[in-house]
Amino acid sequence: EAAVTQSPRNKVAVTGGKVTLSCNQTNNHNNMYWYRQDTGHGLRLIHYSYGAGSTEKGDIPDGYKASRPSQENFSLILELATPSQTSVYFCASGDGTGGGTEVFFGKGTRLTVV
């Protein structure tokens, strides 16, 4: 079964501070994703990646950067955290086989910006 591990699981950050959310997957999937989940908005795509060294903007990239230094790792970076970025963040991975691109999710990171 696909394993996607996120760290930290909970984070409290100060407004204006830098936050890095980390994600590791052990299934050699090419594609990785960062979503945020807020009540009333479902899951919204922030950034995604096709492989090491690549990052692509999703639907809500403003205020976020992403980094894919290796096949296994994909980070989401908030350079200047704001209270509006308080949310639950999910990392996911998928290999795109079968045309369906099933994605496997981590358990989520709850970020509170105060």
Add this chain to the structure above:
Amino acid sequence: SQWGEENLQALSIQEGEDVTMNCSYKTYTTVVQWYRQKSGKGPALIILIRSNEREKRSGRLRATLDTSSQSSSLSITGTLATDTAVYFCAIRTGGYKVVFGSGTRLLVSP
């Protein structure tokens, strides 16, 4: 936006009832996926339907896909309290970009 009318809604039913959730999208896709998210967990795929399959069944789940109207539905028959969750449809739009609808929050009471 890749989505039609807002899909987010909350449904509350009794155990044993059948339920259908809908999803409409604007972007061309050949596959619609349905995910279930239980409280405190990440979403997980429960059924996938391709454009050459008008209907797909898996246990108590039934998915339909109408590419002409760009809509999909997920039905659950004989619901159980353990079906309580948020249900999302997801599509792939361009390359491997995968986007999710707003979801349907389903509460099944014993």
